[in-house]
Amino acid sequence: MQTQIVGPAFFLNPSWKEYLLDYVSSNLNSSTLLRMFKKILWFLLLIVVGLAGMIILNTVRFSHPIPTRQSLEIPPINDSAIRHLSEAVRIKTISYADSLPIDTAEYIKFGKFLEKAYPLVHQKLPRKIFNQFSYLYSWQGKNQNLQPYIIMAHMDVVPVEEATVARWTVPPFSGALKDSMIWGRGVVDDKGCVITILEAVENLLRQQFQPERTIYLSFGHDEEISGSHGAKSIADWFKENNIHPALVIDEGGEISNEQFPTLRRPIAAIGVAEKGYLSFTFSVEKEGGHSSIPEQETSIDILSKALVNLRKKQMPFHVTAPIAELLNRIAPGLSFYQRMALANPWLFKSSIQRNFEKDHVTNSLFHTTIVPTIVNSGIKDNVIPSVATAIVNARSLPGDSEANVISFMKNQINDARVRIVPEKTNKEASPTTAINSPAFRKIEELSYKIMPEVIPVPYLLLGGTDSYDFNQVSDGVIKFAPSIDAKGYHGIDERLPISDFRRMIFFYSLLVRESGK
Ligand SMILES: [Zn+2]
Known part of the structure; x- marks a missing residue:
């Protein structure tokens, strides 16, 4: 009979699979194997039950009735x-x-x-x-x-x-x-x-x-x-x-x-x-010319690419203090599944996020939104313009400053040829x-x-x-x-x-x- 294997040998041996097979065949008979398997199963079951208990407990804590108060009768008017x-x-x-x-x-x-x-x-x-x-x-x-x-x-x-x-x-x-x-x-x-x-x-x-x-x-x-x-x-x-x-x-x-x-x-x-109200002028300058002999990239191309890249990703999902309290107050009145998700954000965060992002209105409650609203370039169909500009409007969440928004946009665009100038009238959240x-x-x-x-x-x-x-x-x-x-x-x-x-x-x-x- 072989001696029991020890940790280091197990890792040092290059052919560890062989070792393992050898160990199993020589050290374990079918009844010890079964016992070990049962122990693992029990352990896993305990974890699952514990987690489920925690999820349900959190959900139940969210399940108290929402208080009501007596309203008054609204008087008639002239x-x-x-x-x-x-x-x-x-x-x-x-x-x-x-x-x-x-x-x-x-x-x-x-x-x-x-x-x-x-x-x-x-x-x-x-x-x-x-x-x-x-x-x-x-x-x-x-x-x-x-x-x-x-x-x-x-x-x-x-x-x-x-x-x-x-x-x-x-x-x-x-x-x-x-x-x-x-x-x-x-x-x-x-x-x-x-x-x-x-x-x-x-x-x-x-x-x-x-x-x-x-x-x-x-x-x-x-x-x-x-x-x-x-x-x-x-x-x-x-x-x-x-x-x-x-x-x-x-x-x-x-x-x-x-x-x-x-x-x-x-x-x-x-x-x-x-939310904040922030507008920015994006501008690209590149020598124009006759449309019959276009260069590989024009000012319009560069700006368009920048706008497409800008829209590929949103600024981070963020639950602001008022919205966190709103969810906290309405959660007890929602369906069991919704309640369970909101009561256990540690587990359901990504599904909560996906759900809110599905709708463009609720999405705007959780993100600083950024969207181009005006695009301008060109004066004649056979002239490649040397300037292309766009106005981009952002509505910022409390906590996302103008500087944060600019740095996010620069990152997304990743093209120094696009100049970004904020409006003087910009208002932070x-x-x-x-x-x-x-x-x-x-x-x-x-x-x-x-x-x-x-x-x-x-x-x-x-x-x-x-x-x-x-x-x-x-x-x-x-x-x-x-x-x-x-x-x-x-x-x-x-x-x-x-x-x-x-x-x-x-x-x-x-x-x-x-x-x-
Ligand atoms: Zn109004």
Whole structure:
């Protein structure tokens, strides 16, 4: 009988397979082999059971019912409120493009309309005017020790494309009332907010109400073209006067039944941050010439290749703090499999990631997105141009800076002939308002009152709002208005159900009434 093999010999011997066979045939009879096999099986089984137990335990921890709170009954509104929104829609306060002039007569008309529709607001609340058309009203509170609130909205709207007018159910600037909805450009974005804020305040003034803390109403006139004359000037005024509001609330997130249909409950997506807005000019210069004798590579070729390479890969998948908390709050209401995946990210990370990346909207919540939006080159069909340029627009997650984006793009393109110049107006992602801040808690609490069964969650805005500039004076910036899955903004058939319109008035009214709590 041979001696038992020892480790080093096993490794040193070049023909280890022979050794092993030799060992098995001489050292082990079939019953010891079976015993060893059984031991290994038991060991593997133990690991599997342990892992399964851990997965199930984590999943069960996620399975508690999501709390509900009693909502309040939404009071009826005056017919005049609906008429006011219709009238507001009929005034064409349109922001065309940064470089195009606005129709100032319409903005003057809008100011006059507000004065007429809301006489008490204009009698009792001092108004400051910024750059002719943006307004800041201040409503003195009883307690000057409390930091004020700012309630915001914007009065301008995007244009309606000429080619789409015929596809609207009603003329886009009619403000028509049809099927219990108010229709027209701006009813959602964002005249609906302007009017519901003012309706709430006018009603409270009629009841001789005075808020506990000072409330500012801030209405910008150029949000759709960056807000640099309206909201930015108003935010600067707060900074100059050293006023630091506890809460700044603007448009942004809303109530949604559609985002997570398997929940079978609405969420209130309370915006606590917005993604950055970064644009870059890519340019390639290379001597052109006659198109009958092209060189191997032209400026257009180099730029095209760069853009293709740029789009081959995304910046890293990243779960930001608001989205992590959102998933945490809704997970208990999802299906068993979804819950199991979210409760065990250590195991299911890649499947979670693949799932979110399938849809271009959810994908944008987890990635800094980068996409070319304008390409320019050439003047004539038989001339090879010597310059080719593109504008590339990135929307950056909190945590991905402009410098990160540039270095990612350079890496992807890997061609020094492509020059990348960032725009001077670039905005990094906003700071994130903490979910334990009094501002978030206040809006969370109000969302329970205005919507039965609601699950309030923090949310990251993919687009930009006027409230961005207020981060310099407040750490309580919130982006939320309680419409439900609003339809048609920036598109066709923009419409706001009257039920949403009523809920919005009630929401702003509660916000003012309970400002001292
Ligand atoms: Zn808007």
